[in-house]
Amino acid sequence: MIVRIMGEGQVRLDDSHLTELNRLDSELLAELDKGDAAAFRATLVSLLDAVRGLGEPLPDDFLEPSDLILPSPDATLEQVRAMLRDDGLIPG
Template structure:
């Protein structure tokens, strides 16, 4: 699986790392729910460290699609609340589904059955739904 660390790059990781990321994903969601910004940052740092330590860094020229995206560890609590609610994420227009097998909160992936759970996860894919509350600019008239 390919994981993108926002602002850093992509890594190929094994299933054991993905499993650990889902455990940490649940911790991050609990930190946001509890309003603990320092705990959130610690968990995001641990997620990124797990990927760096166990993953294979992909070359910047490698254009492989990311399966999961981990936000930066300096994400504020307010930014996390917006991100986890899906209000500001706008990465791709391609197929957008949620994988119900990704932790108790569910991570966004490029394929998989749509889960009925509410989206509360920092783990996102490069095809996460565009849910920006901002109006998109219309193309100029022809």
């Protein structure tokens, strides 16, 4: 799958990593529900670090649509809420 981190670029990520990413996504949703900005920020950074660490960066001139779009590390609670689907940022 191709994942875009807003403001950074795209990475190719194997679907086998979805379980770990969904765990972090669930934590992020819980923190959003509580309005816990500090915990939200820490989990968002962990989620994005996991994508960067597990994925392979794609060149800037790579022109394929993203399967998944994640917020930038400095996104606010409100910005992330606006991006949510029924099952969070990450499907599954």
